């Protein structure tokens with residue numbers, strides 16, 4: 001399905017994003033079987049059309065999506081960076097954030113080391129360097145929600161300490 005573009009309905013950034021927020025697929029696709037396991041086929045196209053059907057929004061609630069395709073993880077565009085994503089449970093100070101979604105339910109599927117490496121190398125470190133977003137402004141959704149009892153995104157198999165140590169390694173500039 002080709003979701004119709006409706007840029008007029010999306011809210012535009014009027015200054016640069018200041019934060020990065022990480023999600024997994026369970027965030028907006030609760031318990032849908034297609035989004036439990038990231039297999040070797042890309043699911044972003046289906047995710048976009050399901051999101052349109054479920055939420056009537058013409059673009060995904062993630063600017064970038066990490067999706068496993070064949071042997072490796074790739075970054076795909078979820079929502080153009082021109083527009084911001086609105087999460088009602090996230091504190092308003094984080095409105096101008098870059099949202100990155102992982103195509104796996106990380107309460108269900110354990111991430112590989114390579115998943116963290118691709119996330120940090122291919123998208124987070126370039127965005128942080130080009131947009132001047134400091135290390136301390138990278139959050140998990142569950143860090144910034146006003147609903148901590150309900151939101152466990154990304155799921156508990158996402159290990160923040162592993163993630164942050166890989167991110168530090170990928171940020172090194174000589």
Ligand SMILES: [Zn+2]
Pocket residue numbers: 022023024027028141153154
């Ligand atoms: Zn989330």
